[in-house]
Amino acid sequence: MVRAIMHGCNGAMGQVITNLIAEDPGIELVAGVDINTEQKNGYPVFASLAECDVEADVVIDFASAKATDALLAAMVEKKLPGVLCSTGLSEEQLEAVKEASTKVAILKSANMSLGINTLFKVLKMVTPILAEAGFDMEIVEKHHNRKLDAPSGTALALADVMNETMDNAYAYKFDRTQERKKRDKMEIGIQAVRGGTIVGEHEVIFAGTDEVITISHTAYSRAIFAKGAIAAAKYLAGKPAGYYDMKDVIG
Incomplete structure (x- = not known):
């Protein structure tokens, strides 16, 4: 069973992924991260990944690009692999993603479908x-x-x-x-x-x-991106440091 943290859990995509994972026997959400720390789905919600004290195998990110810098720092600190689905990252942030991938497994794709x-x-x-x-x-x-x-x-x-x-x-x-x-x-x-x-x-x-x-x-639905992100999270859990994308997931 893969244990995942949902970064941006109370956003639209975070809720779609939460609902799909609830029906998937191969993965579970053990915590969420969101600036809105309301607990909508039964798992604890933290304001940042750095504050999260729940053990996990992977983080799925569908938050704002503004949260990417802090997310990367926490992923590296916790040695926690991450599926990065947020768009609109700056050139500096994309370089930071590549740098972080030398220390922890990161899967970044412009589109998860x-x-x-x-x-x-x-x-x-x-x-x-x-x-x-x-x-x-x-x-x-x-x-x-x-x-x-x-x-x-x-x-x-x-x-x-x-x-x-x-x-x-x-x-x-x-x-x-x-x-x-x-x-x-x-x-x-x-x-x-x-x-x-x-x-x-x-x-x-x-x-x-x-x-x-x-x-x-x-x-026609956000579910196609959510399903891709979940498949990527299952793939990435336990992988060594490196930069991955959806081509690795679909073979």
């Missing part, structure tokens, strides 16, 4: 073929009106996967409103839409002469 991680594999295969054929590449992502970061971490990860297959020769274009000129062939456009309760949509467009190929992924 099986579908998105399969899409990464598909893009590695098709991008070189279509880019060499002269197709323009664009990404459109859509999320709910409460999402803070734009573009999404997943959209950036999709672009990175595509760009890496082309030796990082492409620049990213986030805003076309500030200039009036023909589209540069060596760019990947990334556009963000925010509205309503959209859980998450990502569309990769390859636009060529007289034909368009579109590859898309739509999330």
Whole structure:
């Protein structure tokens, strides 16, 4: 039985994960961490991981990026592996994650869903073929009106996967409103839409002469991210220090 701590337990994703783990015989939540220390689900809740005195095998993080620095420090101090699912981390924080992974096992993924991680594999295969054929590449992502970061971490990860297959020769274009000129062939456009309760949509467009190929992924529920995070937590428990991602979980 894997013993987990839920970081951000009283948030929307924290509650989804809490409910799913309650039905999973292979993992249990022994504690939660949240700035709101209300105990909603029967396990103790602490204001920070540093204050948590409950023994555990792994921490699952779905809190704000603002809490990442303190989380990493506590993980290293407690030698506690962690699945980091928060988005919007700064470049400095991403470097801190890599540094911490030299001391404790960390799994960081821009998106925890099986579908998105399969899409990464598909893009590695098709991008070189279509880019060499002269197709323009664009990404459109859509999320709910409460999402803070734009573009999404997943959209950036999709672009990175595509760009890496082309030796990082492409620049990213986030805003076309500030200039009036023909589209540069060596760019990947990334556009963000925010509205309503959209859980998450990502569309990769390859636009060529007289034909368009579109590859898309739509999330209808937060549960897909929660299930991925739980699978990652089970995988990471007991692993040696290192930097892991969802490719390791799905093989």
